[in-house]
Every structure is written in C-alpha cells, then in structure tokens.
Amino acid sequence: MLRSCATHLRTLRSGSVEVWRSFSSEKVTHKDYAVPNPSWSKDLRFLFDQFMKKCEDGSWKRLSSYRKIPPEHLKDFQTQFIDPSYSKEEYMLKSQLFTRSFEDGMGFEYVVFCNDVEKKVVCLFQGGPFLQGVPGFLHGGAAASIIDVALGKCAARAGGIVMTANLNINYKRPIPLCSVSVINSQIDKIEGRKLFLSCNFQSSDEKISYADATGLFIKLDPKKRLT
Amino acid sequence: MLRSCATHLRTLRSGSVEVWRSFSSEKVTHKDYAVPNPSWSKDLRFLFDQFMKKCEDGSWKRLSSYRKIPPEHLKDFQTQFIDPSYSKEEYMLKSQLFTRSFEDGMGFEYVVFCNDVEKKVVCLFQGGPFLQGVPGFLHGGAAASIIDVALGKCAARAGGIVMTANLNINYKRPIPLCSVSVINSQIDKIEGRKLFLSCNFQSSDEKISYADATGLFIKLDPKKRLT
Numbered sequence: 490m491l492r493s494c495a496t497h498l499r500t501l502r503s504g505s506v507e508v509w510r511s512f513s514s515e516k517v518t519h520k521d522y523a524v525p526n527p528s529w530s531k532d533l534r535f536l537f538d539q540f541m542k543k544c545e546d547g548s549w550k551r552l553s554s555y556r557k558i559p560p561e562h563l564k565d566f567q568t569q570f571i572d573p574s575y576s577k578e579e580y581m582l583k584s585q586l587f588t589r590s591f592e593d594g595m596g597f598e599y600v601v602f603c604n605d606v607e608k609k610v611v612c613l614f615q616g617g618p619f620l621q622g623v624p625g626f627l628h629g630g631a632a633a634s635i636i637d638v639a640l641g642k643c644a645a646r647a648g649g650i651v652m653t654a655n656l657n658i659n660y661k662r663p664i665p666l667c668s669v670s671v672i673n674s675q676i677d678k679i680e681g682r683k684l685f686l687s688c689n690f691q692s693s694d695e696k697i698s699y700a701d702a703t704g705l706f707i708k709l710d711p712k713k714r715l716t
Numbered sequence: 717m718l719r720s721c722a723t724h725l726r727t728l729r730s731g732s733v734e735v736w737r738s739f740s741s742e743k744v745t746h747k748d749y750a751v752p753n754p755s756w757s758k759d760l761r762f763l764f765d766q767f768m769k770k771c772e773d774g775s776w777k778r779l780s781s782y783r784k785i786p787p788e789h790l791k792d793f794q795t796q797f798i799d800p801s802y803s804k805e806e807y808m809l810k811s812q813l814f815t816r817s818f819e820d821g822m823g824f825e826y827v828v829f830c831n832d833v834e835k836k837v838v839c840l841f842q843g844g845p846f847l848q849g850v851p852g853f854l855h856g857g858a859a860a861s862i863i864d865v866a867l868g869k870c871a872a873r874a875g876g877i878v879m880t881a882n883l884n885i886n887y888k889r890p891i892p893l894c895s896v897s898v899i900n901s902q903i904d905k906i907e908g909r910k911l912f913l914s915c916n917f918q919s920s921d922e923k924i925s926y927a928d929a930t931g932l933f934i935k936l937d938p939k940k941r942l943t
Contacts, residue, residue, distance in 0.1 A: 623785070
C-alpha cells in the first residue's frame, strides 16, 4: 500500500546494504532479492540480462528490493502501527514485506527496472507454485499483488512515499503458474498529490495480454501520521 | 482467480476430508484451514463463535478451505496448466492455494461464512506479519487478495466455477497489520454468465471502513478448456 523511494543507502557490496535495527545496536545486512536466484527460469534470466544491458548507459535502473524495509527508507515516516500483542523487537523480527515473504522460487520472483525520464517502470515476474488459484494458474489476488507492486513502484519514483487509493484490474486471460510475464507501468497524469497510472500484464513474448489495470496513488507527507 | 463450489465431499471427521490424489492411488487427508488455530486473536475467535451460532439453524454455513484443492472440487474442470519443467506428481506436491500457503498465523488467517438465501458472504480476516506493506500495515496486494477471496467465494455460491473478470478496489484507510477485519460481500446483479458483486472491508467493530470494492465474475463451463 505504501512504498518509499530512497536512494541514499550505503552500499557495501553488490546485492546488500548495511542498515541498523532501529531497536538495538545490532548490525544486520539486508539481502537484495531483485537479483537472479537458482529458481529463475531461462526466460526470466534472459529478460533480466536484456534490461541490465539497458542500464549500462544510465537510462534505466534496477531497483533493489528487501524482505525487511531498511529503516533508512522510511526515516522521515512518522507513522507505524505495532500490534499490542507484540513487543517492538518481536514485531521487527517477525514482520516481512508481503511480496518477499516466500522462500526462493515458491512465491513472487520479480525485479523492477525504471526509466525516470520516460516515467516508465517494467516489472519482470515469475509466479511460483505457492501462488496458485485454480490448479495450474495464478491466483487473482497474486496477480493483483504484483500489479500493485508494479504500479506502486512507478508512482513512488515520482511521488516519494505514496499510498494506493484505487486499483482497477481487468483480468483477460488466466496466467499459467510458474510462467514469466512482464508488467509495463506508466504515469498517465499527475494532479497535485494524485498520481494516475496504468499498466499491462503480458506474457514474456508479449503475445498474450493477461490483464490491464489502472491505479490511483496519493503522495503522502511522511511527517504526518496516517492513523 | 477461479474457485469451485463443491459440497459433495465425504467428511471423515471435523476439519478434514478424504480425497484421492489424481496421479496415484495414495490416499491423503486434506486439512481444513477455516477453523481456529493458536494464532487466532481473541477478536477473531469471538467473531468466529458468533457466526458458528448463526450456523446452528442452517441459515448460515461455514465454508471449508484447503491448501491443496481436493480433486473432487474440480472433477469436471477440463483445463489445467502444468509447467513443462515439472512432472505432474512434482507439480501436485509443490503447488498450494495462494491464500493458504503460509504457516499458521504468518499470512492470511480467514474463514468464510455464507447465507445462500440472502446471497451474502462474510469473510473474517486476520492478516499476519508476512503480509506487510509499509511497516505496521497490510500490503495493498494482500488486501486485494483477501477481497478477491471474499467476492469470489460469494460468486461461486451462485455461479459454480467462476473467474474474476474485474476487481475495482477503493482503499480508504491503512489496515493495521495483525488486526481483525470483516469483509461483507453480496451479489448485486446477475446477467447471464456475469455476476456483479460488491463488498466492504471494515474493522472488526465496524467503526472503520478500510476499503470497498466491486467485482465482476464470469461463470465458466467446466467442460470447456480455458487455454
């Protein structure tokens, strides 16, 4: 629902950043999940390599993605709900970003690339066997989830911390489980704090259109509390 | 995306049904996840008990829910995609229903009750710490997923095997992680194979409206192939 657009992380080595847990002095290293792992199919690796080449001249960028959002990403964000049944430490240890909370290959495998000049974002996606709806096909909720990620990342590039206000999805064809697809997102219009976006969800060869969607995202003032 | 409406399962004992794996003669027992487990909060148990009382006169029914869809639910369903990289057996062992693919308490904890006369469905939901978006709140995709479940179950009661064609969600307030909420769904209109539904997503005390949504579902002919 909310995403941050932070680029001020101190990179230690490829694929990881050094952060500090907010509740202790213990140092942890966050793993970047937006890189190939052994579960990635040939199709996903091929598309990944193509976009990495586009990154070489600086026009496109690969966006990092973490299971636990590094505190630096939300350093100005004033609101956070902690369920009363948890201590803050326990909560920080248990909670994970939804779309990164599966074991490698079982859930959402994806990487997002962006082109800030063209205001475009491309999400390469492979949905694992734990995202099943009817046998053999992706669950409608899993499709909605990766659409929310793709649109939200696009909105966050322009709007900083944004929140989904509307998601309108047209499902056109069932999406085979474990297949690779591409979600192209773009900003159509900005009106004050409102960002209007759209996307299409296609097979990796662009021959099948699985879904299209629009999204309305609201730019938040991180210094104001949400609740 | 697709759901079956089967009521012909042979119940062995409370919370489980006997089914046969389609690829072998090995008998397995499917666990019903739509019953309380130790992760359920006091609020969720309280609402569950209230609805179980409504079931006593037969006006409401609790719907069972499985991690692996029992083959009987889809016995007439003619289409299934198996990724070429898996054998059928391997695929059957690995794949799981998306919204039941988490360990108890970490993901989607929910139970659905229906009233077929009033064409209403109520989903009681508790979103665990693996469904996080911004720290402390439910991910927009996780909210969309449980809305798809709530609307889809409602459509399936009237339409048999149905498929999501459109999902339009208005997010109004951020949903605290680990809190309990209630999604009330109803069928607004049926036009041939099209089922038009709507729902509201509220806090357990009904004081906060988190979201509302509409859904269009298409009744499928299970004897026709999807792809």
